[in-house]
Amino acid sequence: MKSKLRLGYLYLKLQQLRGSLNVSSEKIKRQFSRPTLPVDNKEINLHLGCGNIAHPKFINIDGRPAPHIHYVRAIDNLAPFKDNSVDLIYACHCLEHFSYNRVPLVISEWHRVLKDNGILRISVPDFDLLIKIYNDCDQNLDSIIGLLMGGQDYQFNFHKAAFNEASLRRLLLNAGFNEVRSWQPGSTELMTFNDWSGRLLGGKYPVSLNLEAIKNSSS
Ligand SMILES: C[S@@+](CC[C@H](N)C(=O)[O-])C[C@H]1O[C@@H](n2cnc3c(N)ncnc32)[C@H](O)[C@@H]1O
Known part of the structure; x- marks a missing residue:
């Protein structure tokens, strides 16, 4: 043993x-060599915590370097981007990597860089779905431990916050977003990533809460 x-x-x-x-x-x-930014785009779209994914229409930002990452940096500090300069932020399964005490600050940094009518599109593990899976699997904690606590196999892969629809909605509205709605992975080009947003646990159970919020200062 x-x-x-x-x-x-x-x-x-x-x-x-x-x-x-x-x-x-x-x-x-x-x-010696850095990836070129998607300059032909009229819009600035940021993919935060993109991991291995390289969508051609996004600027990729992650704490772990890889050939497709444009900015290797913390995703809770978007200093290279001015206030009101970004059209779309996509952040899939990375908000839960921040302490739940810091989550409001992280969301307000993301709100800061978005333009008027800009969109923050988020995917996180859905605590309510995890509970369902846990109960369906005879309350075997191993069935959800990775999604609850993170893979814990590298520095950035620890979960420190949990969300359900009501809590994430509240956080987004409190940060100043006006409208919060669900989004469907795969339904448009800018929603198509082979990532956690659409993944099924064990090929069977959806795990993600997919919400997007609009920044609209006039309403
Ligand atoms: C669970 S992975 C998700 C990857 C991808 N979005 C997906 O859904 O397949 C979380 C990603 O966020 C990055 N990440 C987590 N916390 C971060 C932080 N504070 N700063 C920068 N990157 C971070 C990790 O390096 C990792 O690539």
């Missing part, structure tokens, strides 16, 4: 080391 635990620990450490080596080599590569 002890040697099994030791092996497990060693495996985790090796994975972490491999992750850090990848990050360092990506940082070095970036000194």
